[in-house]
Amino acid sequence: MYDGIVQDLIDEFGRLPGIGPKSAQRITFHILQTPNFDVSHLATLLADIRERVKFCEVCGNVSEQERCAICRDPRRNQTLICVVEDAKDVAAIERTREFRGLYHVLGGAISPIAGIGPDDLRITQLMQRLADGTVQEVILATNPNLEGEATATYLSRLLHTLEITVSRLASGLPVGGDLEYADEVTLGRAFEGRRTL
Amino acid sequence: MYDGIVQDLIDEFGRLPGIGPKSAQRITFHILQTPNFDVSHLATLLADIRERVKFCEVCGNVSEQERCAICRDPRRNQTLICVVEDAKDVAAIERTREFRGLYHVLGGAISPIAGIGPDDLRITQLMQRLADGTVQEVILATNPNLEGEATATYLSRLLHTLEITVSRLASGLPVGGDLEYADEVTLGRAFEGRRTL
The missing domain is CATH 3.40.1360.10 (Dna Topoisomerase Vi A Subunit; Chain: A, domain 2)
Structure with missing residues (x-):
């Protein structure tokens, strides 16, 4: 519907999870029309991320080093x-x-x-x-x-x-939740895992 | 919560309209974990878009040329x-x-x-x-x-x-809509703008 690069960027955003064509259009126009949005920063991050991010060789967590911050922490x-x-x-x-x-x-x-x-x-x-x-x-x-x-x-x-x-990990009712609205499996688990007070 | 560039990219996606922190995280991990997602294409488009997209000098529509495709079309x-x-x-x-x-x-x-x-x-x-x-x-x-x-x-x-x-442009009931659910202003407009058949 748009000329060249505008449509290309809308299409590319539309490939990301959870972004439909309308959102992709909205994001693209936001980038075009918001002068203080630092689009080059986003572009640089995207260009670098695959190269800079490794997965920790010990635990498999994301990390910019061979071992992640958690595995390195004594x-x-x-x-x-x-x-x-x-x-x-x-x-x-x-x-x-x-x-x-x-x-x-x-x-x-x-x-x-x-x-x-x-x-x-x-x-x-x-x-x-x-x-x-x-x-x-x-x-x-x-x-x-x-x-x-x-x-x-x-x-x-x-x-x-x-x-x-x-x-x-314990299964049970979410904190702040309502017993009335809990599904039966969760409620059953909450009974199974009940604690003596 | 994450190391360096991963958090930077999550923050940057979170600045786009309609993308909350959870979506930003999901998108970032999608990019990291989907080998056939062409992240460099998205990065290049973002780096170029501001430079390549002008606004048509006649109508103000987006365009990659001085005049947009619609204004150029005889x-x-x-x-x-x-x-x-x-x-x-x-x-x-x-x-x-x-x-x-x-x-x-x-x-x-x-x-x-x-x-x-x-x-x-x-x-x-x-x-x-x-x-x-x-x-x-x-x-x-x-x-x-x-x-x-x-x-x-x-x-x-x-x-x-x-x-x-x-x-x-005419105001009235949306096509495929339900009269029962129309707000009163829209319904009023539909009466005002009624057509003789």
Whole structure:
């Protein structure tokens, strides 16, 4: 609908997840019509990001160095590893400030439908990290959905061959949520995991 | 929450309209983790867009040349000008394939609250285009809201000093809409603008 580069940029934005054609148009015109929007900064970041961002050779988290900031930090509890599906989950857990151990990013979850098996995940690397006996507990923090549960079950069986405590994040009612609106599976889990007060 | 450039890119995407922090994170990780996403193409487009895109010196539409494709096209009806607020409106009208005349982009609408008066819009340029008597009709296609109506009223008074037909887009029920759910102003307009069959 537009001439050349304007349409090209709209199309390119439209390829990003969660951006439809209308949003892509709005963003493109915002860039064109907002003089103090630093478009060259965004362009430079995009040109550099693939080259500058590596994945931590230890845990698989995003990092600009061979090892990520968390793996390099000697103050983190080296006896505790939290296993997550994705680097975004590391950021989510870090925001809680509840966990001071290390992470291991699997790079997905077991999903027969999507054709993802255990061999497609960073499970061998996890087993190597556990080999020297430093780690005493592995917390399985995969998503509380079908794929995440399957992955947690698979890993827990594998890890029970080692002398390591294996735990799973609690499932239950979200804080601030309303019992009335909870789905039955979540409510069932909340009963199962009830604590004596 | 992330190291260096990853957080920088998330922040930069978060500055675009309609993209919150979660979407910005999702987009950034999509770019990082999708090997066949051509990030360098997006980077190049962004680096070039401001330089390559001009605004048509005649109508104010976006263009890579001094004059836009519509103003350059001799097959367009040169006696008809459709006045719109924004270049995005040109694209919306072009999509209907109903209009074969020329456009004039005002660059906004009169809004005392936002401090935008007639002098901030491309009204002088419109009057210059009408001076030679070629144009016989001006269609006011500003938005059917407070600012758009004020702008249309202002322009219609100004244009009635010339020997030119001035018209306004019809307001009424949206096609495919439901009478029951129409707001009263729209429904009132639909009555006012009723056609004899």
